[in-house]
Amino acid sequence: MRSTTPTSGLAEAAGAGGESPSPIMRTLAVLGGHRTFIVRSVFAGVLSGVGITLLLPRHYTTTFSFIPQTAMDGGKSGLASLAGQFGVSIGGLPGQSTPPQLYADLLVTREILVPIATDSVPTGTSGAPRVRMPEFLSVRGDRPDEVIERTVAKL
Numbered sequence: 123m124r125s126t127t128p129t130s131g132l133a134e135a136a137g138a139g140g141e142s143p144s145p146i147m148r149t150l151a152v153l154g155g156h157r158t159f160i161v162r163s164v165f166a167g168v169l170s171g172v173g174i175t176l177l178l179p180r181h182y183t184t185t186f187s188f189i190p191q192t193a194m195d196g197g198k199s200g201l202a203s204l205a206g207q208f209g210v211s212i213g214g215l216p217g218q219s220t221p222p223q224l225y226a227d228l229l230v231t232r233e234i235l236v237p238i239a240t241d242s243v244p245t246g247t248s249g250a251p252r253v254r255m256p257e258f259l260s261v262r263g264d265r266p267d268e269v270i271e272r273t274v275a276k277l
Contacts, residue, residue: 232274239273 143151153160228234242252256263256273263269 235274235277236270239270239277 239255242254243258244250245253245258255277256269259273259276261269261272261276263272
């Protein structure tokens with residue numbers, strides 16, 4: 123009489139020679155007996171992953187850097203631009219200096235001026251009290267965002 127254990131199929135998988143099955147065949151036979159549990163577990167994991175992804179708020183991160191465009195020697199510009207795409211800077215090439223106008227333009231951007239407009243400034247020596255920038259520039263407004271806008275415009 124044959125036993126009906128889950129490993130009874132192993133003898134058939136091992137061959138007629140009576141050799142014991144390999145560890146891989148044994149693992150596959152055990153996993154095959156729990157097929158529905160495995161499929162349900164994978165389905166539950168995928169469903170929870172999709173649910174969490176849809177429920178969490180989107181969060182974006184960005185970085186930037188200023189790289190001024192300058193005229194370069196035609197023979198070296200191709201190599202320099204190719205190296206620049208991989209983050210490698212080839213020094214010593216002509217036309218690589220940063221123009222002063224770039225910094226002047228940067229100083230009048232909103233991202234720079236708003237923190238200055240909401241900060242306070244010292245009014246005298248080290249012991250003197252600090253005054254908020256809108257008060258220092260005599261800017262008035264009904265709402266805080268209006269005061270900030272007027273302060274940025276005055277800066």
